[in-house]
Amino acid sequence: MFKDKSHIVRIFSIIVVLGVIGFIARQIALPENFGLHGHYRWEANNQNRALPIINQNSNTCKSCHEGIYQLHGKDAHYNVPCVDCHGAGNLHVTYHKDSLGTITKEQAVMPREFKLEGCLFCHRKLKARPSDFPQIDQDEHYKFLNVTNKGTKCIECHSPHEPVFLLTEVKQSRIHPIVYKCTECHNKKPEKSFKEVADHPAIFECKDCHSSVVKSFEVRPHHKYIDCRTCHLYHKENETTGRIYKNGNVKFCLLCHEKKSFKDEKYPPKIDWPSHIGNLNIIEKSDEKICLKCHADQIHDMNQNTKEDPHPKNWTREHKSFTKDNSQLCQKCHTTNQCSSCHLKTKPVSHVPSWSKLHPESAAQNKSSCEFCHKQNSCANCHKVEIPHPKGFEETHKDVVSQKGKDVCAKCHKEDFCKQCH
Amino acid sequence: MEKEEKLNDSESAKMERRQFLRLGLYSAAGVLCGSFFAFGKGDKDIVVDNYEDLLKYDWGFIVDTTRCIGCGACVRACKVENNVPESYFRTWVERYEIDSKGEIRVDSPKGAIESFQSDNFDSNDIVKAFFVPKLCNHCYDSACTQVCPVGASYESPDGVVLIDKERCVGCGYCVQACPYGCRYIDEEKGIADKCTLCYHRIHKGEAPACVNACPRNARIFGNLKDPNSKIRKILNQRRYGLLKAELGTNPKCYYIGLDKEVK
Numbered sequence: 001m002f003k004d005k006s007h008i009v010r011i012f013s014i015i016v017v018l019g020v021i022g023f024i025a026r027q028i029a030l031p032e033n034f035g036l037h038g039h040y041r042w043e044a045n046n047q048n049r050a051l052p053i054i055n056q057n058s059n060t061c062k063s064c065h066e067g068i069y070q071l072h073g074k075d076a077h078y079n080v081p082c083v084d085c086h087g088a089g090n091l092h093v094t095y096h097k098d099s100l101g102t103i104t105k106e107q108a109v110m111p112r113e114f115k116l117e118g119c120l121f122c123h124r125k126l127k128a129r130p131s132d133f134p135q136i137d138q139d140e141h142y143k144f145l146n147v148t149n150k151g152t153k154c155i156e157c158h159s160p161h162e163p164v165f166l167l168t169e170v171k172q173s174r175i176h177p178i179v180y181k182c183t184e185c186h187n188k189k190p191e192k193s194f195k196e197v198a199d200h201p202a203i204f205e206c207k208d209c210h211s212s213v214v215k216s217f218e219v220r221p222h223h224k225y226i227d228c229r230t231c232h233l234y235h236k237e238n239e240t241t242g243r244i245y246k247n248g249n250v251k252f253c254l255l256c257h258e259k260k261s262f263k264d265e266k267y268p269p270k271i272d273w274p275s276h277i278g279n280l281n282i283i284e285k286s287d288e289k290i291c292l293k294c295h296a297d298q299i300h301d302m303n304q305n306t307k308e309d310p311h312p313k314n315w316t317r318e319h320k321s322f323t324k325d326n327s328q329l330c331q332k333c334h335t336t337n338q339c340s341s342c343h344l345k346t347k348p349v350s351h352v353p354s355w356s357k358l359h360p361e362s363a364a365q366n367k368s369s370c371e372f373c374h375k376q377n378s379c380a381n382c383h384k385v386e387i388p389h390p391k392g393f394e395e396t397h398k399d400v401v402s403q404k405g406k407d408v409c410a411k412c413h414k415e416d417f418c419k420q421c422h
Numbered sequence: 423m424e425k426e427e428k429l430n431d432s433e434s435a436k437m438e439r440r441q442f443l444r445l446g447l448y449s450a451a452g453v454l455c456g457s458f459f460a461f462g463k464g465d466k467d468i469v470v471d472n473y474e475d476l477l478k479y480d481w482g483f484i485v486d487t488t489r490c491i492g493c494g495a496c497v498r499a500c501k502v503e504n505n506v507p508e509s510y511f512r513t514w515v516e517r518y519e520i521d522s523k524g525e526i527r528v529d530s531p532k533g534a535i536e537s538f539q540s541d542n543f544d545s546n547d548i549v550k551a552f553f554v555p556k557l558c559n560h561c562y563d564s565a566c567t568q569v570c571p572v573g574a575s576y577e578s579p580d581g582v583v584l585i586d587k588e589r590c591v592g593c594g595y596c597v598q599a600c601p602y603g604c605r606y607i608d609e610e611k612g613i614a615d616k617c618t619l620c621y622h623r624i625h626k627g628e629a630p631a632c633v634n635a636c637p638r639n640a641r642i643f644g645n646l647k648d649p650n651s652k653i654r655k656i657l658n659q660r661r662y663g664l665l666k667a668e669l670g671t672n673p674k675c676y677y678i679g680l681d682k683e684v685k
Binding site for chain 2: 031034036037038039040041042044045047048049050051052053054055057077079080081083084087088117120121122124126127128129130133
């Protein structure tokens with residue numbers, strides 16, 4: 001039909017070749033699995049997932065630092081993850097979990113020293129911060145606490161893991177007792193009953209229920225500077241026992257009264273801790289309210305009748321080293337001649353020349369009074385036998401006499417003592 | 423003869439050209455076919471995530487602005503986690519302050535990486551002030567993925583807007599398209615980059631770095647497709663707002679306590 005078809009074949013073959021070239025070019029240009037599940041490279045999803053985790057979860061920290069994790073979980077910072085203060089921690093974790101040795105020990109060390117600024121990231125007083133969040137105006141705070149050095153770090157007083165020493169369920173506490181007062185939020189008292197204020201813990205004036213305590217507090221020196229809430233937390237609506245904010249805890253008292261280089265020297269009265277009460281070894285560790293034992297009357301009436309013995313159990317032995325440095329402190333409670341009732345340079349008045357004959361009577365009456373000066377086994381030093389004689393000595397004394405001789409008996413018993421029976 | 427010879431010559435030359443063309447054509451076809459097999463993808467097995475598994479998730483994000491204290495822990499954590507260049511932020515915290523005359527000031531010094539120093543107005547004059555943390559909204563109908571000329575910006579099956587770092591050419595079109603300013607060009611790598619909701623963490627059971635670092639639980643993250651998830655329960659209880667909802671991007675970052683000043 002067609003004399004010459006070659007030009008048609010040529011055109012079509014060119015189109016086919018171009019098509020093939022185009023197809024192959026697309027195959028080369030398009031990356032692997034592009035368009036598998038949309039207009040993107042499916043492999044990229046894998047690549048995005050493959051990156052390493054840098055910031056560690058607090059649970060990871062817990063697996064080694066269980067103790068500090070539990071401590072941290074009980075106080076106000078319970079919700080602050082470890083990474084916020086200590087850094088991401090990926091190097092630390094890989095160093096301690098893998099023994100590959102790609103990371104040096106120096107790299108694995110977590111930052112620990114807290115800058116002042118670090119705390120203020122969260123706690124600087126800003127209008128934009130929610131009002132129920134504890135915020136510090138640094139100038140005000142330091143003025144209140146008489147801190148003279150403005151560069152003082154928060155960590156000097158607040159342990160970052162237990163920042164406010166709260167004892168009770170911290171998750172329910174809403175208000176930092178030092179920082180907040182009603183007047184910071186309210187210009188005046190609410191007109192309605194406190195109970196009708198929505199979402200607010202019911203607040204009563206302390207003296208409504210505790211009038212005698214408040215009265216006695218108001219005549220004592222502390223009332224000029226702190227109020228009830230500084231030590232005691234509010235009652236909550238459905239609680240009858242009251243929530244107590246480590247009242248009288250030694251750490252709490254020390255926040256203001258411990259001598260530190262950055263604090264004003266004179267006011268409020270400062271003490272050296274722990275030398276104030278002597279060597280810490282003699283204070284039982286569980287004794288958190290040691291301050292109250294002597295200073296309770298400077299705060300408010302605390303029913304003096306229930307006052308306990310302030311000294312630890314083994315005090316008679318331990319007090320020697322303590323009194324050497326702090327003899328004045330003893331005199332606060334003990335009269336000056338109280339030492340001499342036990343310790344005498346000369347012999348006690350009772351120890352008259354004939355005392356060696358007289359002493360059995362008084363020793364039998366009050367053996368412990370001997371032990372103020374004489375050691376517990378001092379009887380045996382002279383008598384060589386147990387004094388007073390134990391039960392059943394009548395039957396066993398034969399052995400003692402045969403072992404130690406008759407002289408031992410002769411110290412107390414007359415010569416004819418044996419003959420009374422034998 | 424001379425003429426004839428010349429004619430013959432030219433004819434033989436013609437034949438040579440045709441032969442040459444034919445040869446060229448065949449060889450080109452051969453090379454192309456060969457290259458097809460050489461460079462073709464074939465049926466090489468690639469280990470990829472199970473697409474169907476990812477469809478079980480739809481990651482969502484809640485920002486509770488009433489709880490944010492503007493400490494910047496999230497910003498610092500994100501910086502470290504994702505190695506974000508110094509002057510850019512994948513998440514940042516804005517501060518809004520409104521004084522008694524109704525004047526508004528918004529600021530975010532260094533993305534609040536070192537928190538905020540002091541109030542902008544006289545603090546007695548401020549009637550309202552609050553923090554708003556911002557991050558990529560991971561929109562359902564995101565503008566940034568639509569404009570990408572090379573298909574490097576995409577939405578993953580589990581609802582996270584991601585970037586294919588190998589594919590991206592760094593044209594910056596997506597940076598302009600995002601109405602929330604959540605993208606930036608990483609000059610060192612020459613590609614666009616953005617918040618990935620810490621895609622490398624969330625499938626390993628970890629929360630995104632910013633959620634992990636938040637000390638006030640102001641950021642909540644979870645699976646929107648799971649009716650029992652924390653995020654779902656909060657969305658069912660609380661009233662929330664969206665940023666620039668009128669643009670129709672359908673953002674997936676829900677803001678609790680959003681004010682009209684926040685854009």
